[in-house]
Amino acid sequence: MPSARIDASQPCLTVLITIQVDDERREAFLEDIRRAVDEVVAPLPGFISASFHRRTDAPGCLNYAQWESQEAYQGFTQNAAVAERVWGIFARHDAHASIGSYEVLGTHLPPGQD
């Protein structure tokens, strides 16, 4: 099972995409967007990972994505064919994204595990 690692010693750009989508459209949206990530986003240079989450206390979902650098992320956002595929899926399911860029400062673990 693939997994992502949040690790401050491996600098990367974290991009958090908070997605508003109606509950009854969420599964179909997620199926489409996850296929698109596999087909056109994951092969791009500098892509590290995309972890999809389902919100459990409200409608909506989340993508915690990691890119090697700001430049790699811009290569994605400025790729017209990829953007058309991705944003077309958002439009088709009436989904809306809020996007923020972050850097990891550090991870806290239970005592004795760090």
Place this chain on the structure above:
Amino acid sequence: MPSARIDASQPCLTVLITIQVDDERREAFLEDIRRAVDEVVAPLPGFISASFHRRTDAPGCLNYAQWESQEAYQGFTQNAAVAERVWGIFARHDAHASIGSYEVLGTHLPPGQD
């Protein structure tokens, strides 16, 4: 260097805390809140990890936290002494949190790595 793993095969409750805090107060807030996490949150039963991020495209920061279960997370939120310590730090730095609960659906990696 401690790191967190986002892994759909290890079910957990993901809690995303998006934090609004003025730029000039951010470092002091983070120092206080990260010390509190080490001292009073990380030792709680069912705590898995807390990963702090600094937002790079706007003010604010983020905590991507993982708990073993909803019950473990409630053990934290209903612990009056811990809540007083944590929310006291938010109040002291005029910081505000938006909190959402999530479950991990899966992670996408570059072709050949999954």
